[in-house]
Amino acid sequence: MKHKAAQFGFVHCLFIVISWFAFAPKTFSAMVDFNLPKVVELSVYGAAYLSEMQPLLDDFHKKNPTISIQYYPASSNQLVRHIREDNKPRADLTISSVMDLQIQLVNDGYALPYKMNMLSNDEQSGIIPHWSHWRDELFGFSFEPSVMVFNKAFLAGKEVPSDRIKLLSFIRHYSDQLMGKIGVYDIRTVGIGYLLWSFERVQAANNGQFLELFNHHNARTFESTSSMLHALSNGEILMAYNIMGSYAKSWQEKHQDLVVVTANDYTPVIIRSVFINKTTAHPKQAKQFIDYLLSYSGQRLMAEKTNMPPVRTDIRSENSAYFMREQYANQLKPLPLDVSLLIFSDYSKKEIVITEWENALKQYD
Amino acid sequence: MPQKSFSTRSLRFQLIFSASVLMLLISLIALVAVKRYAYQTAEISYDRYLSNSARQIMDQVRFNNLQFSVDIPFSAFKSLTNSPRDKVYYLVTTQGLNYITGYQSLLDQKEVINTIQNYPIKLEPEAEFFHLKFKGSLIRFSIVSRAINTSEGPKNVFILIGQTTESRKVWEKELSNFAAKLIIAFVACALLVIIILINKVLKSVNTINHKIAKRSNVDLTPIRLDAPQEINHLINTINQFMTQLDSTLTNLKNFTSEAAHQLNTPLAGLRAQLDMALNKSKDPETLDFLIKISSACHLLERTILQLLNHATIKHRYQSIEPEAIHINQLVKTVCRELAINALDQEIELSYRDSLQFSIQGDEFSLSQMLKNLIENAIKYSSKGGEIDVEICQQGSKAVLFIRDYGPGIDATDKPYVFERFYRSPNANSNGTGLGMSIALDVARKSNAILSLEDSDPHGLTVKVQFPHKFWQAII
Numbered sequence: 001m002k003h004k005a006a007q008f009g010f011v012h013c014l015f016i017v018i019s020w021f022a023f024a025p026k027t028f029s030a031m032v033d034f035n036l037p038k039v040v041e042l043s044v045y046g047a048a049y050l051s052e053m054q055p056l057l058d059d060f061h062k063k064n065p066t067i068s069i070q071y072y073p074a075s076s077n078q079l080v081r082h083i084r085e086d087n088k089p090r091a092d093l094t095i096s097s098v099m100d101l102q103i104q105l106v107n108d109g110y111a112l113p114y115k116m117n118m119l120s121n122d123e124q125s126g127i128i129p130h131w132s133h134w135r136d137e138l139f140g141f142s143f144e145p146s147v148m149v150f151n152k153a154f155l156a157g158k159e160v161p162s163d164r165i166k167l168l169s170f171i172r173h174y175s176d177q178l179m180g181k182i183g184v185y186d187i188r189t190v191g192i193g194y195l196l197w198s199f200e201r202v203q204a205a206n207n208g209q210f211l212e213l214f215n216h217h218n219a220r221t222f223e224s225t226s227s228m229l230h231a232l233s234n235g236e237i238l239m240a241y242n243i244m245g246s247y248a249k250s251w252q253e254k255h256q257d258l259v260v261v262t263a264n265d266y267t268p269v270i271i272r273s274v275f276i277n278k279t280t281a282h283p284k285q286a287k288q289f290i291d292y293l294l295s296y297s298g299q300r301l302m303a304e305k306t307n308m309p310p311v312r313t314d315i316r317s318e319n320s321a322y323f324m325r326e327q328y329a330n331q332l333k334p335l336p337l338d339v340s341l342l343i344f345s346d347y348s349k350k351e352i353v354i355t356e357w358e359n360a361l362k363q364y365d
Numbered sequence: 366m367p368q369k370s371f372s373t374r375s376l377r378f379q380l381i382f383s384a385s386v387l388m389l390l391i392s393l394i395a396l397v398a399v400k401r402y403a404y405q406t407a408e409i410s411y412d413r414y415l416s417n418s419a420r421q422i423m424d425q426v427r428f429n430n431l432q433f434s435v436d437i438p439f440s441a442f443k444s445l446t447n448s449p450r451d452k453v454y455y456l457v458t459t460q461g462l463n464y465i466t467g468y469q470s471l472l473d474q475k476e477v478i479n480t481i482q483n484y485p486i487k488l489e490p491e492a493e494f495f496h497l498k499f500k501g502s503l504i505r506f507s508i509v510s511r512a513i514n515t516s517e518g519p520k521n522v523f524i525l526i527g528q529t530t531e532s533r534k535v536w537e538k539e540l541s542n543f544a545a546k547l548i549i550a551f552v553a554c555a556l557l558v559i560i561i562l563i564n565k566v567l568k569s570v571n572t573i574n575h576k577i578a579k580r581s582n583v584d585l586t587p588i589r590l591d592a593p594q595e596i597n598h599l600i601n602t603i604n605q606f607m608t609q610l611d612s613t614l615t616n617l618k619n620f621t622s623e624a625a626h627q628l629n630t631p632l633a634g635l636r637a638q639l640d641m642a643l644n645k646s647k648d649p650e651t652l653d654f655l656i657k658i659s660s661a662c663h664l665l666e667r668t669i670l671q672l673l674n675h676a677t678i679k680h681r682y683q684s685i686e687p688e689a690i691h692i693n694q695l696v697k698t699v700c701r702e703l704a705i706n707a708l709d710q711e712i713e714l715s716y717r718d719s720l721q722f723s724i725q726g727d728e729f730s731l732s733q734m735l736k737n738l739i740e741n742a743i744k745y746s747s748k749g750g751e752i753d754v755e756i757c758q759q760g761s762k763a764v765l766f767i768r769d770y771g772p773g774i775d776a777t778d779k780p781y782v783f784e785r786f787y788r789s790p791n792a793n794s795n796g797t798g799l800g801m802s803i804a805l806d807v808a809r810k811s812n813a814i815l816s817l818e819d820s821d822p823h824g825l826t827v828k829v830q831f832p833h834k835f836w837q838a839i840i
Contacts, residue, residue, distance in 0.1 A: 106452075107452045107453060107454075108500065109452075109500050109501065134449075135450050135452075202439045336446070338446045338449065339442050339445055339446060339451070339452070339453040340439065340440075340441075340442040340443050340445070340446055342442055342453055342455075343437040343438075343439060343441060343442055346435070346437050346466055346467070347466040347467070348433075348434050348435045348436070348437070348457070348465060348466035349435070349436055349437055349466070351434065352434055352436050
């Protein structure tokens with residue numbers, strides 16, 4: 001497991017970044033012709049797949065040709081280590097959906113405060129909802145439910161389990177087929193997996209039953225969403241529990257071999273957030289990027305071109321926080337973007353949760 | 366202008382100034398008190414959140430498998446989100462400073478170590494609070510402790526939980542801002558009321574002032590005014606004083622006539638005896654003495670007369686209402702009276718006028734002034750000389766000139782002429798030295814300006830000018 005994590009390193013990520021540069025030739029020629037101010041390079045570290053972020057990065061660069069973005073995808077744990085150990089190249093901006101780690105980094109003073117006009121301006125203050133940011137440092141930009149995902153072929157002809165109780169009986173009912181075919185995040189290495197699992201542990205009374213069933217069915221652990229989706233797609237596993245909905249939907253749109261289900265008893269919702277690193281050399285450009293992410297056009301593009309639901313209240317399409325919060329008010333359980341999340345990154349708590357989880361899944365790991 | 370001391374400034378200024386200073390002082394004290402109160406309430410309410418969180422964590426501390434563990438409940442930090450912007454730092458540790466969970470770097474803080482080691486061990490643990498500078502900002506910490514049973518017996522476990530102070534400051538600021546507005550409004554109202562009251566009090570003082578100012582010089586009857594008790598005392602005192610003044614004036618009037626009588630009677634006797642002695646005496650030496658005594662006696666008579674006149678004039682100005690005086694007629698009368706006297710000394714006294722006017726004044730005093738001035742002119746003129754008396758208008762002023770062509774007065778001596786008992790070194794005849802002084806007094810009382818000029822080619826011109834406000838032309 002450990003060597004797999006190491007593979008997911010920066011060298012590989014850089015490759016993706018370089019390929020992205022293919023989008024820039026037009027602006028390059030313009031610069032040569034008119035001798036415009038030189039391009040500032042922003043290093044954005046993200047615990048988010050570049051494919052999800054790509055449309056936003058392209059659009060931002062188109063609007064701000066003098067700012068180019070180096071995007072470094074990383075796992076949340078790598079991200080935290082990179083920032084805490086002050087490794088080079090230094091991050092200018094940090095994007096992650098692992099809310100507790102983001103809160104902790106900000107709490108520990110790694111973020112640069114930014115008094116956004118949109119937040120201080122009275123007319124606009126309602127447009128960016130108060131739950132989407134913490135202090136003037138951490139800015140949430142998308143509102144993403146976690147989902148259950150099934151292999152389409154497997155689910156054919158079966159009743160889709162719509163809540164956790166039904167899911168438990170579903171697993172028991174199809175116990176033989178699901179043996180060794182249930183996928184879960186490895187909460188030791190996947191930050192979002194740990195956060196969702198420890199949140200469920202607080203919220204759900206039947207959490208213990210799930211652990212028992214996963215244990216009984218030789219549940220497989222995955223180190224990334226994409227590897228899990230891949231396994232689902234080719235039938236290596238038949239169902240996955242608590243997956244980031246945005247990635248699942250993107251996969252589904254592309255391959256159409258999955259079924260994405262949101263549990264209607266309750267659905268944990270994650271806020272993907274960004275902060276400016278305190279050590280940034282380009283605070284002005286970093287602020288421009290945050291302004292863009294939360295601007296109407298940026299959020300609109302997010303709603304249209306990605307599966308990350310935007311947070312702005314003036315965007316009300318089906319794929320928006322506003323719509324979901326209105327429509328599924330008693331179903332959604334958003335994680336609060338505030339200090340109460342600090343308890344999840346607590347050292348002792350982590351030990352307890354992981355020990356519990358390891359004890360349950362030990363013999364198959 | 367000399368520096369005014371505070372006690373001589375207007376009463377209104379003193380009262381308003383003192384009241385303002387006092388109100389300012391009171392509001393300052395109130396503001397400080399409110400700020401203190403706001404700070405304390407913020408401290409108490411936010412401290413409560415902190416200690417509650419600490420207790421919730423405390424309840425979850427367990428000793429399993431030879432080590433401590435804490436499953437911090439989700440609700441533990443929930444109450445801390447009441448201060449939405451504040452950062453949170455916490456630490457769970459044993460008394461031996463063995464890290465259990467939380468921010469390990471807190472164990473490097475000297476103050477944390479001291480607080481833990483000096484924490485009183487009690488049955489019912491009470492939360493304690495302290496401030497600490499951590500990660501660049503001031504943090505308010507709460508600390509609670511409890512003994513946990515372990516395989517090595519009970520051990521004390523400490524929970525420290527701290528929060529930045531932004532929300533406290535916002536609360537404190539809001540509270541004290543509100544209070545400050547209230548205090549300022551209150552002080553403004555109080556000052557308004559004070560100013561109104563001061564005006565009310567001073568108004569009755571002003572009324573007395575008006576009543577007295579409006580009175581004529583001779584009205585010494587008591588003031589009648591319905592005023593507050595304190596002001597009535599003042600009125601009574603003034604009335605008493607005026608009664609005394611009235612009786613003093615009456616006495617003075619009596620003294621003047623009595624003194625004139627008392628002095629004149631023996632003097633008349635002296636004069637009669639002297640005249641008799643002059644007639645009888647044959648011895649030329651004795652006669653010479655007697656003539657000198659007679660001349661001294663004459664001077665004494667004149668001096669007494671002038672003194673009495675001056676006293677009378679002064680008294681009259683305090684007791685007689687001024688009346689309209691036709692100056693031309695008065696001057697003519699006086700000239701007529703003195704013409705014989707002048708002719709005795711072969712001096713020609715001429716009068717002419719190009720203006721008829723009257724002033725408000727006292728006839729007796731004015732005629733004394735004119736007499737003294739013209740007599741002086743006669744006295745200093747040489748035999749066969751002339752004296753011109755003229756009334757005319759100069760600009761807006763009515764002017765009376767009395768010109769003689771005698772020796773005149775040196776410029777250096779002119780300022781002393783009006784002093785009592787001053788005698789010109791050029792004087793060749795006896796004088797009392799009171800005439801000019803009386804004339805100046807009368808001129809001033811009659812609002813006229815008395816000045817001395819030189820005549821052409823020599824001699825003295827006395828100029829009496831009446832400014833335009835104080836005379837009326839008679840057509």
